[in-house]
Amino acid sequence: MRAAYAEGAGIYRIVPQAVALPTDLEDLRALVGRAAAARTPLIPRGAGSGMTGGNVGAGTIVDLSGGGGFKELTVDPQRRLARAGASVTAQAINDAARPYGLRLPPDPSSSGFATSGGMVATNAAGPRSVRYGSVRRWVEAVEIVAADGEVRIVRRGMGNGDQFSLTADSRRLIAQRFPKTPKSSSGYALDRFAASGDELDLLIGSEGTLAIVTAVDWRLDPIPPHVAGAALGFADLAALGEAVPFLLSLDPSAVELLDRTLLQLIPDAPDVAGLLLVEFERETAAAARGAVGDAARGLKETLAFVETAIDRAGLERLWEVRRLASPALARLPETRRSLQIIEDGCVPLAALGAYVAGVRASADRQGVPVAIFGHAGDGHVHVNALPDLSGPGWLGALQRLYAEVCDLLVRLGGVPAGEHGIGRLRAGILERFYGPEIMALFVDVKRAYDPLSILNPGVIIPAADWAPLAHLKVGEGAAAIPDDIAARLREVERTAGWAIPKPELAR
Numbered sequence: 076m077r078a079a080y081a082e083g084a085g086i087y088r089i090v091p092q093a094v095a096l097p098t099d100l101e102d103l104r105a106l107v108g109r110a111a112a113a114r115t116p117l118i119p120r121g122a123g124s125g126m127t128g129g130n131v132g133a134g135t136i137v138d139l140s141g142g143g144g145f146k147e148l149t150v151d152p153q154r155r156l157a158r159a160g161a162s163v164t165a166q167a168i169n170d171a172a173r174p175y176g177l178r179l180p181p182d183p184s185s186s187g188f189a190t191s192g193g194m195v196a197t198n199a200a201g202p203r204s205v206r207y208g209s210v211r212r213w214v215e216a217v218e219i220v221a222a223d224g225e226v227r228i229v230r231r232g233m234g235n236g237d238q239f240s241l242t243a244d245s246r247r248l249i250a251q252r253f254p255k256t257p258k259s260s261s262g263y264a265l266d267r268f269a270a271s272g273d274e275l276d277l278l279i280g281s282e283g284t285l286a287i288v289t290a291v292d293w294r295l296d297p298i299p300p301h302v303a304g305a306a307l308g309f310a311d312l313a314a315l316g317e318a319v320p321f322l323l324s325l326d327p328s329a330v331e332l333l334d335r336t337l338l339q340l341i342p343d344a345p346d347v348a349g350l351l352l353v354e355f356e357r358e359t360a361a362a363a364r365g366a367v368g369d370a371a372r373g374l375k376e377t378l379a380f381v382e383t384a385i386d387r388a389g390l391e392r393l394w395e396v397r398r399l400a401s402p403a404l405a406r407l408p409e410t411r412r413s414l415q416i417i418e419d420g421c422v423p424l425a426a427l428g429a430y431v432a433g434v435r436a437s438a439d440r441q442g443v444p445v446a447i448f449g450h451a452g453d454g455h456v457h458v459n460a461l462p463d464l465s466g467p468g469w470l471g472a473l474q475r476l477y478a479e480v481c482d483l484l485v486r487l488g489g490v491p492a493g494e495h496g497i498g499r500l501r502a503g504i505l506e507r508f509y510g511p512e513i514m515a516l517f518v519d520v521k522r523a524y525d526p527l528s529i530l531n532p533g534v535i536i537p538a539a540d541w542a543p544l545a546h547l548k549v550g551e552g553a554a555a556i557p558d559d560i561a562a563r564l565r566e567v568e569r570t571a572g573w574a575i576p577k578p579e580l581a582r
């Protein structure tokens with residue numbers, strides 16, 4: 076059972092000391108009380124699909140994905156709210172809201188398995204976040220179990236409680252030091268907290284380090300009736316610098332990039348440097364088609380490839396190329412693993428072309444193939460490193476790639492995580508992006524909520540022995556677990572089977 080919880084998505088394998096499957100709020104409170112008394116670390120966990128190692132650790136895994144007392148789901152169409160227990164997935168919320176013409180607008184690709192607790196904890200986002208923001212904007216309230224075992228409900232507009240407050244000096248620092256990127260899931264959102272004065276903004280994106288989320292009140296939004304879109308290919312990455320802002324001026328609901336590094340893996344994909352998939356949602360079909368026409372006309376001079384879709388079915392065909400990306404990565408030979416080590420950087424829009432070019436150059440220098448794709452409209456791309464593990468030197472090459480891309484992000488005014496969080500993977504580089512004073516404020520936040528440091532220690536605030544590429548699930552150093560469990564975990568990764576209850580893997 077412990078082995079079945081030793082891996083999440085992402086690169087790590089850490090065998091926990093124990094696994095807890097709390098059945099309800101009281102059970103969870105008792106567990107937190109015992110952990111506090113014994114100083115045992117607790118690792119809150121949903122589906123385990125998080126990429127940054129926040130869902131694994133050496134303490135006790137607290138799996139809330141199984142349902143139990145955390146599977147409530149009710150929709151209030153009048154107030155446009157859904158109340159969801161921590162285990163409820165984005166897809167389940169949307170299935171329940173659709174009959175009322177409503178939806179949860181941010182659409183993580185992991186909607187089928189990402190839990191409400193996990194999405195709030197990472198401030199998850201998706202292709203549509205370019206228009207609708209990350210989940211932060213859609214959280215009305217959370218129910219939490221705090222580190223002292225107290226159960227609280229924290230609402231939007233309720234103020235900052237008495238847990239943590241900012242001085243005028245700290246506010247000035249935050250205004251100066253926080254990178255100005257379209258999205259971020261990098262450390263405690265002190266900038267949002269300073270702006271709203273809401274404690275809720277500290278809890279969203281706190282990656283299980285401040286409290287355990289047991290339920291979420293989600294705000295819902297009407298589903299726009301019409302949609303159209305286009306696939307736009309560019310011969311040169313430099314064109315992105317003007318194309319993306321132009322597309323944003325047309326109010327798209329998605330602007331997704333597939334870079335050549337990824338297109339090469341997909342059969343029959345267009346032969347271009349980068350492909351933008353653009354979607355427009357509108358109140359009328361004519362308006363949606365009109366926006367597609369404006370996009371294609373406005374970029375005529377720079378496009379090497381264009382294909383349009385005037386309705387939902389056409390759009391789905393057009394986006395098929397994107398869906399083929401995951402199976403293509405899963406089909407790679409077993410020695411060529413897809414490792415998420417530099418996978419979530421987000422930069423100011425004007426720097427996107429330079430970021431993608433810089434990642435490619437660094438990957439070439441280190442001889443590590445990469446696949447780059449993601450949310451161009453937010454200046455945010457995912458990078459999967461695809462090292463060949465059968466040869467020597469791959470670990471050193473990955474370490475250098477990690478360091479170079481970190482330097483690049485700092486230079487471009489970016490953040491290391493646009494939507495996946497800091498986790499263990501990036502805890503030790505956070506200070507480079509924010510400086511020591513903001514890092515000290517992060518430590519103050521952690522102390523205020525979790526003075527005994529029992530909630531996910533080593534996540535966001537780095538452990539003393541932090542090493543981003545230690546405890547890998549691949550290579551000779553990988554922790555020993557039973558072969559059958561290792562094979563099942565590998566299959567979960569290959570098929571994105573994160574919805575499978577982990578106790579089943581151990582049976």
Ligand SMILES: Cc1cc2nc3c(=O)[nH]c(=O)nc-3n(C[C@H](O)[C@H](O)[C@H](O)COP(=O)(O)OP(=O)(O)OC[C@H]3O[C@@H](n4cnc5c(N)ncnc54)[C@H](O)[C@@H]3O)c2cc1C
Pocket residue numbers: 083084118119120121122123124125126128129130139161182183184185188189190191192193194195196197198199200201202282283284286287288289494495531534571573
């Ligand atoms: C194929 C694939 C596609 C993905 N696509 C996207 C995408 O489009 N957008 C995106 O944002 N992410 C994406 N992800 C990453 C992942 O799905 C999200 O980070 C998701 O929000 C994690 O949810 P989870 O339930 O799996 O949480 P877990 O992985 O179990 O946990 C993630 C973090 O949240 C904390 N946590 C979990 N539950 C709780 C809780 N109840 N209380 C407090 N803390 C908690 C954990 O401690 C950990 O730090 C993708 C992952 C995969 C494998």
